[in-house]
Ligand SMILES: Cc1cc2nc3c(=O)[nH]c(=O)nc-3n(C[C@H](O)[C@H](O)[C@H](O)COP(=O)(O)OP(=O)(O)OC[C@H]3O[C@@H](n4cnc5c(N)ncnc54)[C@H](O)[C@@H]3O)c2cc1C
């Protein structure tokens with residue numbers, strides 16, 4: 535039976551009809567048309583779908599839209615302000631922290647959550663934090679460099 | 690996913706009443722939702738514990754800690770109370786899955802699920818925790834019954850888990866390199882009542898106590914005390930990740946490391 539969910543996404547109040555089994559990522563991509571959040575796996579392991587819910591990074595493929603009722607959701611589309619990239623996005627561009635870009639939205643959202651918890655992460659801490667974000671292209675090296683630079687830029 | 694109904698529980702009593710028959714509780718969803726996505730389960734209804742604020746939080750009590758069932762792994766990992774009373778428990782929580790999993794996954798869900806490779810069951814058994822439910826209190830020794838099996842009855846909701854503080858404890862996990870779950874995890878606790886050693890990831894029947902280690906460590910709490918103790922591979926898992934013999938070997942290595950790191 536369809537129900538209505540309402541939440542705030544990237545600062546805007548939104549609502550829509552969903553089934554109880556609709557995942558948050560489906561609501562974001564299909565109902566809201568915000569396709570920056572990706573789906574890379576069926577097993578909750580890859581992190582391409584990471585968004586922030588009430589300020590914390592979560593895998594939007596492993597949460598029901600209904601569970602986000604009333605929540606404050608931030609997706610990759612909500613980071614830039616007035617056409618200016620967020621410092622973490624800018625750092626990914628500057629340090630070439632991507633190749634195909636599929637994992638990038640999740641990487642950036644995870645990285646920003648890391649910096650919220652740890653303002654000056656070491657290389658080791660960055661690598662540990664990326665446990666749940668899989669990249670098939672870059673070998674991670676430039677992602678780690680980008681996140682270190684992004685953390686400095688966010689300070 | 691098969692379709693199901695969804696209900697937000699208004700109270701524990703409400704959840705207990707609703708979670709009967711084919712209905713299922715959902716906490717952080719970090720185990721249940723992947724299971725549903727793979728169509729490995731077909732509940733008629735999900736009863737969400739998500740809104741129940743009284744199930745969230747950590748209280749320091751009598752030297753130990755009581756942790757509400759809906760407290761996330763991230764909250765346990767960063768809790769000043771847990772770090773002070775049982776640093777090994779905070780470290781265990783910090784090693785579960787990845788940051789996004791730790792932000793949603795809960796201690797109640799992990800304990801209720803009793804995955805044979807999950808981390809918390811080892812902590813509960815080694816520390817002699819008490820599982821508090823909507824009906825009663827259950828000791829960890831009586832709670833974990835086998836693969837994904839617990840003493841929980843239909844409509845019984847875990848509300849909190851109480852951990853007495855040990856004198857010293859540590860958890861050592863040898864991770865499966867792909868899933869990062871425990872291939873073998875050993876939690877060692879030196880408590881007032883003696884030494885307790887619990888092993889996860891290795892047993893065919895889920896978490897178990899290693900009595901021969903407990904005896905040897907009771908005489909001398911040092912990694913070297915385990916040198917002469919044999920670990921039988923009988924009853925241990927054998928799969929594509931590791932043979933039973935290799936797991937038996939790892940149990941001793943991880944136990945020795947835990948004893949030497951205990952604080
Ligand atoms: C990528 C990934 C990696 C992971 N790595 C690890 C790891 O390294 N170690 C580890 O231990 N775990 C790991 N997990 C599992 C994770 O810890 C889960 O959070 C946990 O096992 C289940 O908690 P949950 O709150 O998400 O429960 P849910 O998935 O919501 O529920 C799990 C089960 O418990 C029942 N349940 C939930 N709450 C209660 C309650 N209060 N009372 C009674 N029954 C209840 C539900 O009905 C369901 O059957 C991983 C998960 C993922 C997705």
Ligand code: FES
Pocket residue numbers: 572573574575576577578579580581582583584593594595596
């Ligand atoms: S799509 Fe969410 S973890 Fe892979």
Ligand code: FES
Pocket residue numbers: 631632633634635636637638668669670671672
């Ligand atoms: S850049 Fe292609 S998956 Fe990471």
